[in-house]
Amino acid sequence: MMSEGSSFMKGMALGGLFCLVMTYFETFNPGTHSEGHLHLHHHLKPLSKEELQKLSEGQMSALTQQVGVYCLIMVTPKLLVHWATANDTWSKHCDKSVFYTSESSKALEAFDLQEQDEWARMRKAIKHAFENAGELRWFFLARPTTFAIIENLKYLVLDKDSSQPFYIGHTEKSGELDYVEYDSGIVLSYEAVRRLIEIFKDEDKCPERGNALWKMPEEKQLATCLKYSGVFAENGEDAQGKGLFNKKSVSSMISDSMGQNPADVVEACCPDMAITFGGMSPSQMQVLMYGVYRLRPYGHDFHDSLTFLPPKDSDND
Amino acid sequence: MRKLKRSILFLSGVAVSVLLSITYSHVLRTLTPPFAMHARNTYTVRHTAENRRAAIDLSQKVRVLCWVMTQPQNLEFRTRHVRDTWGKRCNIVLYMSSKESDFPTVRLNVSEGRSQLYWKTIRAFQHIHKHHLDDADWFLKADDDTFVVLENLRYSLSEHNTEEPLYFGRRFVPFVAQGYMSGGAGYVLSKEALRRFVKGFADGLCTHDTEIEDVGLGRCMETMKVKMGDSRDVLGRQTFHPYPPDYYLLRQLPRPRPWYLVYDHYDPVEVSFRVN
Numbered sequence: 001m002m003s004e005g006s007s008f009m010k011g012m013a014l015g016g017l018f019c020l021v022m023t024y025f026e027t028f029n030p031g032t033h034s035e036g037h038l039h040l041h042h043h044l045k046p047l048s049k050e051e052l053q054k055l056s057e058g059q060m061s062a063l064t065q066q067v068g069v070y071c072l073i074m075v076t077p078k079l080l081v082h083w084a085t086a087n088d089t090w091s092k093h094c095d096k097s098v099f100y101t102s103e104s105s106k107a108l109e110a111f112d113l114q115e116q117d118e119w120a121r122m123r124k125a126i127k128h129a130f131e132n133a134g135e136l137r138w139f140f141l142a143r144p145t146t147f148a149i150i151e152n153l154k155y156l157v158l159d160k161d162s163s164q165p166f167y168i169g170h171t172e173k174s175g176e177l178d179y180v181e182y183d184s185g186i187v188l189s190y191e192a193v194r195r196l197i198e199i200f201k202d203e204d205k206c207p208e209r210g211n212a213l214w215k216m217p218e219e220k221q222l223a224t225c226l227k228y229s230g231v232f233a234e235n236g237e238d239a240q241g242k243g244l245f246n247k248k249s250v251s252s253m254i255s256d257s258m259g260q261n262p263a264d265v266v267e268a269c270c271p272d273m274a275i276t277f278g279g280m281s282p283s284q285m286q287v288l289m290y291g292v293y294r295l296r297p298y299g300h301d302f303h304d305s306l307t308f309l310p311p312k313d314s315d316n317d
Numbered sequence: 318m319r320k321l322k323r324s325i326l327f328l329s330g331v332a333v334s335v336l337l338s339i340t341y342s343h344v345l346r347t348l349t350p351p352f353a354m355h356a357r358n359t360y361t362v363r364h365t366a367e368n369r370r371a372a373i374d375l376s377q378k379v380r381v382l383c384w385v386m387t388q389p390q391n392l393e394f395r396t397r398h399v400r401d402t403w404g405k406r407c408n409i410v411l412y413m414s415s416k417e418s419d420f421p422t423v424r425l426n427v428s429e430g431r432s433q434l435y436w437k438t439i440r441a442f443q444h445i446h447k448h449h450l451d452d453a454d455w456f457l458k459a460d461d462d463t464f465v466v467l468e469n470l471r472y473s474l475s476e477h478n479t480e481e482p483l484y485f486g487r488r489f490v491p492f493v494a495q496g497y498m499s500g501g502a503g504y505v506l507s508k509e510a511l512r513r514f515v516k517g518f519a520d521g522l523c524t525h526d527t528e529i530e531d532v533g534l535g536r537c538m539e540t541m542k543v544k545m546g547d548s549r550d551v552l553g554r555q556t557f558h559p560y561p562p563d564y565y566l567l568r569q570l571p572r573p574r575p576w577y578l579v580y581d582h583y584d585p586v587e588v589s590f591r592v593n
Contacts, residue, residue, distance in 0.1 A: 005326075007323040007324075007326040007327045007330070008326040008327065008329065008330040009330060010327055010330060011326060011327040011328060011329060011330020011331040011332075011333075011334070012330040012331070012333060012334040013330070013334070014327075014330070014331050014334070015330060015331035015332065015333065015334025015335045015338070016334040016337075016338065018331070018334075018335065019334065019335055019338035019339070020338075088568070265398075265401065266402070283563040283566070283567075284563065286563065286566045286567075287561075287562045287563050287566055290562060290566050291562075295466070296469075297372065297466055297467075297468040297469060298371070298372065298375070298468040298469050298471070298472035299369065299370075299371035299372025299373070299374070299375050299468050299472070300367055300368075300369055300371075300372050300468065301367065301368040301369075301370075301371065302367050303367075303368060
């Protein structure tokens, strides 16, 4: 009886030891206890307040310094006034901003890609940006008709590893393809761009001139090429699930909210940490710039946990 | 036979142990909350990293009574937005109309229309003087299409003495010798200024001599020796605006100057702007 019992006990002991060893190895394996982004397949949210508070001063400082944004702003001569406005306002908050144009034009100061085709232009701009990124690891692709709050973009990607592929914005579905809407801005991590440039070389999967018969808009071409590289679109949202990337203007969103939530218009409308708004006129953008960065109610102290310092040598607000 | 039995027991020991461990870790994982995927925070908790202490303290020291000039047909589509937004930041807010209602509106003994605006202003201030003189320190008039940042108003009034006859707003030059404050931009009367306005009408020194309310009030202020305040900030920038922000947030002022810039008492500060 004793010896039988002890055999069983020995078995138990061995089994237990085996499991202990397994869990020991598991904790050192980064893949299994991933920080959630692998689970959040289509929804990408910023760090929560609780997580933020757990970071040390040193960690916060390191994160804020690492998150550099290269803005690629695609202009055409007819968007001259929007170019001037973006140049004068939000683009100054990018660590580096470059305007790419289809052709040169008087008064328009931009990098001339000499390319009329939108998709070909986007490819060229992305290649140029990647080659000139320097230390920057995040790319924001937009048109000057979009207004962006770069600090909120930085907050969204703060804890995301740029050596992982990220393709973020307002996602839409076209058949089987999930793509990020161009009008509300496209965010790409360094790794996503690296893979993209690799697949640019593949004329079958990612043709330069697109499909001649049936022209796909460049936002979908981009999504297709990225998909072939294993990069999938993710919807940027806040903790409540409100979309941070918008192709509508603030007034348009407020109007919608007045119809849908008349009792609670502002609260139900737009997220506090919104990143983009679209469809705004140049003067509306100047007003929004004033509203976001300058107008302050006396006596309200917004003590954010992080500060994103202005880029070196910038004269931003 | 015994050896087999022992082996079986040994193996079942291993199996039991492994199963227990797996079950234990599984239970542990399901108990710990998943990575905040769909945290449903309530709407009411807003700007939690915001400290409003200074603003709240100031609102108790510098009490502002706001009266909003409105009319019955504007309540649903316009005035309600005043009420939902900045209206509730006044210490007291009164919506002045020709009819009483559950909005709530105060009924003034006037009829509606542009020609009645100065009568409305007179009756409104008389009502406030009669019922609310001690409830506030400063008295703001606004339209139902005016937006006011109350905190900034209090801040700028905080250094002034409400027992002095003072009046603040966007100072315009024409029609009145000392000028008058634009009605569209909103204007504020000190307690003494309010007393003098009401007294002026009571004593017949001020009369309804125009339909244009801002000019009329300005004239009465001059008659009753109420001083024109300067509402500009330390850098000389205006704080009251008769039109929306996009009329003023310009890199270059339009030429020829529109009337609302020509009327200004203070010259705008222009910084030359070069386009390369």
